[in-house]
Amino acid sequence: MNLETIIKEIGEYKGPNLKFMEVCGTHTASIFKNGIKSLLPTGLKLISGPGCPVCVTPSAYIDKAIEWAKKPDCVLLTFGDMMKVPGFTHSLSEAKAEGANVEIMYSPHEVLKKAGSNPSKTYVIACVGFETTVPVYSLLIKQLEENNISNVKLLTALRQVLPALEFICSTDSEIDAFIAPGHASTILGSDAYRNLALDYKKPFAVAGFEAEHVVIAIYDLIKQMEKGKHEVHNLYPSAVRPEGNKTALETIDQYFTSGPAYWRGIGTIENSGLYLREPYMKYDAGSLGLSDDADKQTSKCRCGEVILGKINPDECPMFGKACTPLKAKGPCMVSTEGTCGIWYRFSDRK
Numbered sequence: 001m002n003l004e005t006i007i008k009e010i011g012e013y014k015g016p017n018l019k020f021m022e023v024c025g026t027h028t029a030s031i032f033k034n035g036i037k038s039l040l041p042t043g044l045k046l047i048s049g050p051g052c053p054v055c056v057t058p059s060a061y062i063d064k065a066i067e068w069a070k071k072p073d074c075v076l077l078t079f080g081d082m083m084k085v086p087g088f089t090h091s092l093s094e095a096k097a098e099g100a101n102v103e104i105m106y107s108p109h110e111v112l113k114k115a116g117s118n119p120s121k122t123y124v125i126a127c128v129g130f131e132t133t134v135p136v137y138s139l140l141i142k143q144l145e146e147n148n149i150s151n152v153k154l155l156t157a158l159r160q161v162l163p164a165l166e167f168i169c170s171t172d173s174e175i176d177a178f179i180a181p182g183h184a185s186t187i188l189g190s191d192a193y194r195n196l197a198l199d200y201k202k203p204f205a206v207a208g209f210e211a212e213h214v215v216i217a218i219y220d221l222i223k224q225m226e227k228g229k230h231e232v233h234n235l236y237p238s239a240v241r242p243e244g245n246k247t248a249l250e251t252i253d254q255y256f257t258s259g260p261a262y263w264r265g266i267g268t269i270e271n272s273g274l275y276l277r278e279p280y281m282k283y284d285a286g287s288l289g290l291s292d293d294a295d296k297q298t299s300k301c302r303c304g305e306v307i308l309g310k311i312n313p314d315e316c317p318m319f320g321k322a323c324t325p326l327k328a329k330g331p332c333m334v335s336t337e338g339t340c341g342i343w344y345r346f347s348d349r350k
Helices: 003-011 025-033 059-069 092-097 110-117 134-146 161-171 182-188 190-200 211-226 246-255 278-283 303-307 339-346
Strands: 018-024 044-051 074-078 102-104 122-129 152-159 177-180 204-206 232-234 256-263 267-276
Touching (some): 018 182, 025 182, 025 211, 059 092, 059 122, 110 134, 122 134, 134 278, 182 246, 204 211
Parallel strands (some): 018 044, 074 102, 122 152, 177 204, 204 232
Antiparallel strands (some): 256 267
16 A cells, blocks of 8 residues: 555544644654644544653753752753753753753763863763663663763653553553554564553554554554554664664663652653662762752643643743743753754744
8 A cells, every 4th residue: 555545544544533643742742843733633632642751851950950050060961852941930041051061962972081180170961861762871881880970960851652652551541542652662662562561452554654664653653553453563664673673682781770750840650760770879970869849830831731732832821921941841842853843943823
């Protein structure tokens, strides 16, 4: 069956109303960039999920990072997409403007040369991401150990996709099926979603990021729903194996262990965080227990509801008005993978 026929059949769908969640922000960007929503029938709705690690990083984490950056002889290293994420009072960008020692990194491994050349300084790395990025930090710890470098610390906000998906499945019965995150699936493997599909009777399609990949995944999920199936179909076999990347998974397990973690706008999800194992806690910069105090949240930002797919970004009263990419009030507008930022850049409101 060619792509034109698949698109035609999707548009002709007249069954019960369906709601599919694309978990990954890169999928959301592809859907908007390629106008995929315009192909859908009125009975099919696509919603975005918590696939942006920057978006779910708590305000308390940003405050902790700023606390380190303000210490004498201490430098905070971070990727650029974290600079404008708001903490309770400041972003890293604002803190840097006030004199905090914040440097943008392009690879965490840059710290090896920096720390080796400046032993009197402490370098704190802002480690934010899902399973895709964790092997990089595992390798970094290995190199710190091998080179006997002690002036580097990791402030982690590393999250696991599967506990978040289980949380969504157990709390939101309106979502009928999932387009599984492509990047994380290269590490986890397609088989990782089978228990969720069986336990909650929801089909999953693992997809790549090109327009045709997403369209085929939507078609696959429609067909599964029509046939009453709830299976995991790997439509991205060129990059995703059923068993995942065993070497990467073993490396993650060697250096990290799971525990409860706070997801901004959602709350605490059990076993969804990754933390340094006890032998490597000497490198930790205070990552445990970083959760937000609801009493401090005064913004009308509804990023948490956007992340869970309960509302679209344009239903937030701040979207496109008080909150834009240049003056973001919530993390969903800051990141290139954030749903609000994607909507702002690509939606027909502009």
